[in-house]
Amino acid sequence: MKFVTVSGPPSSGKTAIILQAIDALKERRFQIGVVKFDCLVTDDDKLYQKRGVPVRKGLSGALCPDHYFVSNIEACMKWGLEKDLDILISESAGLCNRCSPHIKDVTAICVIDNLSGIGTPKKIGPMLKAADIVVITKGDIVSQAEREVFASRVRQVNPKAVIMHVNGITGQGAFELSTLLAQTEEINTLKGKSLRFSMPAALCSYCLGETRIGDEYQMGNVRKIDLSSKPTAEGPKPLTLKIFLIRLALMRLASPERWKSCLPG
Amino acid sequence: MFARLTDDHLDDMGLTLDQLRSALRDYVEGMGALQQEIDTVEKLTIRGGFNKDREAEDFELDLIPGQITCIVGPTGSGKSRLLADIEWVAQGDTPTGRHILINGQVPDAKWRFSIEHKLVAQLSQNMNFVMDLSVEEFIRMHAESRFVANVDEKITSILVQANELAGESFTADTPITSLSGGQSRALMIADTAILSRSPIVLIDEIENAGIDRKKALALLIKEEKIVLMATHDPILALMGQRRLVIKNGGVAKIIETGQAERDNLEQLEILDRKLMALRHRIRQGETLETI
Numbered sequence: 196m197k198f199v200t201v202s203g204p205p206s207s208g209k210t211a212i213i214l215q216a217i218d219a220l221k222e223r224r225f226q227i228g229v230v231k232f233d234c235l236v237t238d239d240d241k242l243y244q245k246r247g248v249p250v251r252k253g254l255s256g257a258l259c260p261d262h263y264f265v266s267n268i269e270a271c272m273k274w275g276l277e278k279d280l281d282i283l284i285s286e287s288a289g290l291c292n293r294c295s296p297h298i299k300d301v302t303a304i305c306v307i308d309n310l311s312g313i314g315t316p317k318k319i320g321p322m323l324k325a326a327d328i329v330v331i332t333k334g335d336i337v338s339q340a341e342r343e344v345f346a347s348r349v350r351q352v353n354p355k356a357v358i359m360h361v362n363g364i365t366g367q368g369a370f371e372l373s374t375l376l377a378q379t380e381e382i383n384t385l386k387g388k389s390l391r392f393s394m395p396a397a398l399c400s401y402c403l404g405e406t407r408i409g410d411e412y413q414m415g416n417v418r419k420i421d422l423s424s425k426p427t428a429e430g431p432k433p434l435t436l437k438i439f440l441i442r443l444a445l446m447r448l449a450s451p452e453r454w455k456s457c458l459p460g
Numbered sequence: 461m462f463a464r465l466t467d468d469h470l471d472d473m474g475l476t477l478d479q480l481r482s483a484l485r486d487y488v489e490g491m492g493a494l495q496q497e498i499d500t501v502e503k504l505t506i507r508g509g510f511n512k513d514r515e516a517e518d519f520e521l522d523l524i525p526g527q528i529t530c531i532v533g534p535t536g537s538g539k540s541r542l543l544a545d546i547e548w549v550a551q552g553d554t555p556t557g558r559h560i561l562i563n564g565q566v567p568d569a570k571w572r573f574s575i576e577h578k579l580v581a582q583l584s585q586n587m588n589f590v591m592d593l594s595v596e597e598f599i600r601m602h603a604e605s606r607f608v609a610n611v612d613e614k615i616t617s618i619l620v621q622a623n624e625l626a627g628e629s630f631t632a633d634t635p636i637t638s639l640s641g642g643q644s645r646a647l648m649i650a651d652t653a654i655l656s657r658s659p660i661v662l663i664d665e666i667e668n669a670g671i672d673r674k675k676a677l678a679l680l681i682k683e684e685k686i687v688l689m690a691t692h693d694p695i696l697a698l699m700g701q702r703r704l705v706i707k708n709g710g711v712a713k714i715i716e717t718g719q720a721e722r723d724n725l726e727q728l729e730i731l732d733r734k735l736m737a738l739r740h741r742i743r744q745g746e747t748l749e750t751i
């Protein structure tokens with residue numbers, strides 16, 4: 196199975212370009228599935244379902260969605276393998292500009308739109324900086340000059356990436372994107388793989404700088420995705436304060452230096 | 461510089477020292493590539509593939525700078541796909557199976573992906589500006605992103621040309637978002653002709669643009685661009701050297717603009733000027749009881 200991570204700011208056009216690429220890939224007889232990670236709500240799963248694409252969603256609630264992503268992505272890989280997919284695509288909204296879901300040796304796409312303003316590429320951080328492919332959307336709405344300026348700003352932030360323009364509505368560029376997806380390496384487990392960037396302080400082992408993937412490396416506030424086929428309507432329940440504090444105390448014991456600087460007392 | 465970075469700094473950025481070093485090296489290389497002189501395109505060759513019924517197109521066509529080629533055909537016939545094949549420098553790897561050659565050769569892969577060697581600039585139908593800048597600031601920003609020399613000179617010449625194309629004049633201080641449709645298009649065409657480094661310009665229907673279409677095309681040709689234009693406007697179509705007639709996903713016919721058509725172009729232009737004059741009279745609040 197091929198596996199690709201797609202991230203990008205909210206409403207940048209991730210779902211739109213994934214759907215366009217899926218149409219092109221289906222013509223090439225690929226079996227494709229999607230897992231969508233978001234924070235509070237998403238209807239993207241319905242959009243994928245409507246096109247007959249197997250999809251699962253996970254909502255991270257109070258957690259940083261990228262932290263939630265890394266704690267669950269291995270299980271999602273297993274789901275994709277069980278479904279006998281040729282390509283599994285993960286879509287995650289980059290709600291926290293400091294984190295990024297990109298994994299070493301796994302093709303990483305960042306979607307960013309021309310309307311977001313020319314200062315945006317600089318603000319996005321690792322999600323854009325560490326991507327292999329940067330897809331720029333909504334080129335139909337701006338001028339040629341603005342497209343050029345925007346693309347050169349992206350280039351400054353990520354000099355190595357393949358930068359492509361794909362239109363989420365007309366599908367211009369989607370066939371070309373699908374060619375790149377079809378060329379990615381086969382990969383059947385994430386065991387032993389690492390994130391491209393460490394994630395900053397929050398509440399799980401990944402907050403503490405862990406980059407290795409796998410159950411044995413996860414501790415603290417880790418939330419597990421529900422991959423059963425029944426639709427999950429509600430998001431995760433908020434933690435009670437007590438559990439939260441106990442976990443915090445455990446984390447401080449596990450790594451005192453790291454927590455000294457940011458907690459009172 | 462590296463010595464002064466503490467672990468805390470790096471931690472905040474989520475980087476190791478090695479990652480930072482390699483990012484810096486990538487940056488310097490990338491920016492170097494942007495400043496490199498672009499290769500000149502003397503000839504663009506389209507080698508036919510197949511239409512939607514897998515019938516061979518059976519043609520090979522050379523386009524050279526200064527030429528205008530029009531693309532005609534009904535909606536859904538494959539006009540955009542042909543333009544996309546060119547932009548992607550297709551090598552038999554698109555639904556049409558077409559091949560695109562540059563200077564007679566299978567081109568370097570850099571044409572496909574690089575921002576700095578982008579083969580194609582596109583003037584699309586929908587031409588809005590979204591940045592909050594004056595005309596001058598806007599051109600300057602574009603010029604700087606392209607590492608162009610003599611920026612001030614370029615700004616002046618773009619402004620002069622754009623005003624030639626637009627009916628109503630505007631100045632360097634006008635905010636780009638307050639330009640009229642015609643002024644926006646005029647500025648975009650002048651900017652693309654003079655600043656864009658892409659040797660090929662694709663134009664999607666500029667007929668109702670409120671600009672001097674003939675001057676616009678003349679400007680692009682003067683700047684040695686290869687122009688491809690999807691259009692159904694008779695005047696624009698006859699200004700081209702040839703028309704590619706697209707049917708069912710394939711180039712069904714190539715019509716060279718002949719002398720008889722060229723002679724008729726003059727007639728069409730007289731009609732067009734007459735219509736323009738009438739439009740002007742309507743704008744001035746006159747009646748059209750006698751025309």
Ligand SMILES: Nc1nc2c(ncn2[C@@H]2O[C@H](COP(=O)(O)OP(=O)(O)OP(=O)(O)O)[C@@H](O)[C@H]2O)c(=O)[nH]1
Nearest residue numbers: 205206207208209210211288332333334362363364
């Ligand atoms: N004009 C234009 N609109 C686009 C383009 N791509 C996407 N859109 C529109 O932008 C809006 C957001 O697109 P989505 O694909 O839902 O964005 P997303 O990144 O998946 O959003 P989230 O998953 O909610 O973060 C939709 O209304 C799309 O129709 C494009 O290329 N041009």
Ligand SMILES: Nc1ncnc2c1ncn2[C@@H]1O[C@H](COP(=O)(O)OP(=O)(O)O)[C@@H](O)[C@H]1O
Nearest residue numbers: 510511512535536537538539540541555556709
């Ligand atoms: N030769 C071809 N073989 C297969 N599909 C094609 C071919 N040419 C065009 N198509 C497909 O037909 C559809 C319509 O083409 P498009 O270029 O959008 O038409 P137009 O721009 O003329 O309205 C697109 O999905 C395109 O990929």
Ligand SMILES: [Mg+2]
Nearest residue numbers: 209210239286
């Ligand atoms: Mg989405």
Ligand SMILES: [Mg+2]
Nearest residue numbers: 536539540541
């Ligand atoms: Mg079209």
Ligand SMILES: [Zn+2]
Nearest residue numbers: 259261291294
């Ligand atoms: Zn985060």
Ligand SMILES: [Zn+2]
Nearest residue numbers: 262398399402
């Ligand atoms: Zn975490």
